[in-house]
Amino acid sequence: MTTGTEERLRRWRLVLGGGSADGTGCALGGQDERIDAALAAVYGDAEGGEVERKDRLNVGRGKSAPKVARWLAEVRELFPQGTVKVMQQDAIERLNLKQLLLEPELMDAVEPDVNLAVTLLSLKDVMPDAAKERARSVVRHVTDELTRRLEEPLRAAVTGTLNRAARTNRPRPRDIDWGRTIRANLGTYQPDRRTIIPERLVGYARARRQMRSVTLCVDQSGSMADSVVYAGVFGAVLASLPAIKTNVVVYDTAVVDLTDQLQDPVDVLFGVQLGGGNDTPLALRYCKDLLTQPEESIFVLISDLYEGSGSAEMLRRLREFRDMGVQVVVLLALDRNGKPSFDRQNASALAGMGIPVFACTPEHFPDLMAAALGRQDVSAWASARGMPVVHDEGLEG
Known part of the structure; x- marks a missing residue:
């Protein structure tokens, strides 16, 4: 042999x-x-x-x-x-x-x-x-490892988008950033005149009246358990960025606002109650009061959308958020698998409203937040990266 x-x-x-x-x-x-x-x-x-x-x-x-x-x-x-x-x-x-x-x-x-x-x-x-x-020590080991791996990509993606948004190519004279303008126009240097003729001005946009706001609303029923862990870590990292106001809300048949605990992801996770039922409309009613500046707000619902008799109100309230000017994103899961079970009828109804609905892996979440903060077409962004995006026909791309 x-x-x-x-x-x-x-x-x-x-x-x-x-x-x-x-x-x-x-x-x-x-x-x-x-x-x-x-x-x-x-x-x-x-x-x-x-x-x-x-x-x-x-x-x-x-x-x-x-x-x-x-x-x-x-x-x-x-x-x-x-x-x-x-x-x-x-x-x-x-x-x-x-x-x-x-x-x-x-x-x-x-x-x-x-x-x-x-x-x-x-x-x-x-x-x-x-x-x-x-x-707690075991959970801290896990969250520390996730933070080490995911914090820098999220921080870099979000701050890069906010920095780009803070610059403009049509500045008022007193807002011109001469250093960036010179670097952007080095190709127009005129040796005989020993000067640069600027074809493009780079300057600072007017300061925002309000901070950008991100609200993570997380279904903590048993099927969403991994998503809760990742959302807790990402929420804590987002809360550490001074240019963003972050809220994290978890819910089952009751709503718990964990925003005050975001300085420590372990406190966030020990504040959740995994398992049980869910009442998404109740959570959305609570979250509406957090969206005080809708045009500056991103609302991320992380849920498999199994809502039963509350489905009609859930859809109506998410449409209301969208109509207020809120950037609404629905994640069917935030875990490494990225292939969740979910209510396809509700997902298709939301897609028909123009609300992006898809599953996201933790590695893609930083760029997702950058795309949302940059007011990109999030559905197109997800499709371009091979994520299963729900369409209003009920199909997945």
Whole structure:
């Protein structure tokens, strides 16, 4: 048997999990046995199933946390970080480890990621104080990592757009920026006259009477959990920009304004209540009072638009915002997947009003905000980047 064939059989054996039905006839040794055991603890094998998986980690038998913590440590040693996060989340879902996450030993062993942050946030109201402090440290690790990765692109995109908006090519004489004007006209230098003949003037536009305003209104029902995490991080970054007034509002069947907590994204996230129903019209009624300067306002609704009996009022109020002069954008999701389940009828109705409706990944959000602040056609912007934009015919581009 060739080495290549042996390697393929080895891989199939690890995938299939062994037992008489796998058909490989391949025996494992050394580290492969450890890998197989770690996988079997969560995914079982052809003859095992859920009962055997739970037995391997002693789930539900009192002193489960130490064994689960050892399994997590083993997984982190054997697999790449991306695989660890997938297995960790699968273990939480398949073996119902949520309550075990409240154990200090287990909390210290988990690999922080967005999925884990969402799980911990869903448990925050039943955590004892000691576990809550550890949970906050895990969530802070996640938000710090997201902020490190996403803050600079958002800051650069938004401030660049605002700086461009602050300049004009038709300045009044006292508003001419002579340094920029000279640099813009170096090609017209006349050597015989030793001077530049300016063909284009660059200057400062009149100062805005009001700051630009961004309101993020986030559906915090269970299906939107990842979006809530990213929206909290982006809201905190936007709030740190002096040229923008930022509001973050989350809602289910009640509305919570988290604007006063935006100095710390962890405080924002611990202020949400994931799961439950939703009442988008109630949130929109609240947010209308925040749109005090409609022409300077961007309103971003992050929702899957499943609204039931409230759909008519939701559509009417979003149309009202648009007619007031507000730049309205509806994001069906703000997560890495970018392919959400959503109410297609409501999405198509909004698209028919000229309101952009699409899903957005976190990496695209900074440029989205720059496009909105620059009063670009946001639907065209999203389509040009391959995002699934909803049209009024109900189709997606």
